[in-house]
Amino acid sequence: xxxxDFKSIKIDSRSGYSLTDLAMTIKxxxxxxxxxxxxxKELGLGEATVKTMMKKLEEERMAKKSTIGLALAxxxxxxxxxxxxxxxxxxxxxxxxxxxxxxxALVVRGARKNIRKGIEQRDEGIKHGVDVTTLVxxxxxxRFPGARNVATIKELDGALxxxxxxxxxxxxxxxxxxxxxxxxxxxxx
Numbered sequence: 001x002x003x004x005d006f007k008s009i010k011i012d013s014r015s016g017y018s019l020t021d022l023a024m025t026i027k028x029x030x031x032x033x034x035x036x037x038x039x040x041k042e043l044g045l046g047e048a049t050v051k052t053m054m055k056k057l058e059e060e061r062m063a064k065k066s067t068i069g070l071a072l073a074x075x076x077x078x079x080x081x082x083x084x085x086x087x088x089x090x091x092x093x094x095x096x097x098x099x100x101x102x103x104x105a106l107v108v109r110g111a112r113k114n115i116r117k118g119i120e121q122r123d124e125g126i127k128h129g130v131d132v133t134t135l136v137x138x139x140x141x142x143r144f145p146g147a148r149n150v151a152t153i154k155e156l157d158g159a160l161x162x163x164x165x166x167x168x169x170x171x172x173x174x175x176x177x178x179x180x181x182x183x184x185x186x187x188x189x
Contacts, residue, residue, distance in 0.1 A: 001062075001079060002082075003079070003082050003083075003189055006019075006023070006082075007019065007186070015049065015052050015056070016045065016049035016052065017045060017050075017052065017053045018183070019186065020128075020182050020183040020186060021045065021053060022053060022057070023079075023083060023182065024042075024043060024179065024182055026057075026062065026063075026076055026080050026083060027083055027084070027089070028043075029057075029071060029072045029076065029080070030072055030077065030080030030081075030084065033070060033071035033072075034069045035069030036050045036051060036069070036070075039053075039069075044179075054070050057070065057076065058070075060075070061073055061075050062075045062079060063076050085109065086108065086110075087107065087109070087182070087186075088107055088109075090104035090169070090177070090178050090181050091104060091106075091155050092104050092155075093105045093155050093168065095151075095168060098133050098151075098168050099131055099133070099168070099170035101131065101170040101177070102172065102173055102174050102177050103168055103169065103170040103171075104168070104169050104174070104177045104178050104181050105153055105155060105166050106166070106167045106169060106178075106181040107156070107159065107160065107164050107167075108166075108167065108185045108189060109164055110163045110164065111163070111164070111165040111188045111189065112136050112138065112163040112164070112165055113163070115145050115165055116145065116146075117145055117146060118133070118135075118144065118145045121134045121167060121184050121188070122134070124184045124187055125167075125183075128179065128180040129180060130169045130170060130177060130180025130181065130184075131169070131171070132168065132181065132184050133167075133170075134165060134166075135151055135165070135166040135168065136163075136165055136166070137162060137163065137164040137165075138162065140162075142156070142160070142166060165188065167184055169181025169184065
């Protein structure tokens, strides 16, 4: 299964979860199997929604039941590896010059070619209830797209590669900032 196949999975609008929630669940399960209560806590979703999502992952043969909850099946492991490579876990950051809200930095590997001015990511973030600032890593420096201004994010020192995009997602709380940033990142891979 490719990321394109994953992104084309049909999700019933009445289900209460999104493709972002499905991807975040795969990332969680890729680290260790989990039951519905821990998924509810990690994702901030209700029990019925998580049960429905778990069923969908099983139907798509991406996850299977285990003695300690849900575990990834081979198809899910493949998506997990692709997601891990393209979008490492978001890192909480404090960047008062960008936002006073709770913020995370989400790196999208090699996505510079998808960025014009960063406005598209900002607009996508608004759809998900977060503020998103787009930065790029070029010539060994973090910059705003098309600008000479250089930004500093000490939490990312040594973690960036040429052509990476850094999405700074800011929301009311950490869970909201992560979910919104992840949703925007998914549109770029």
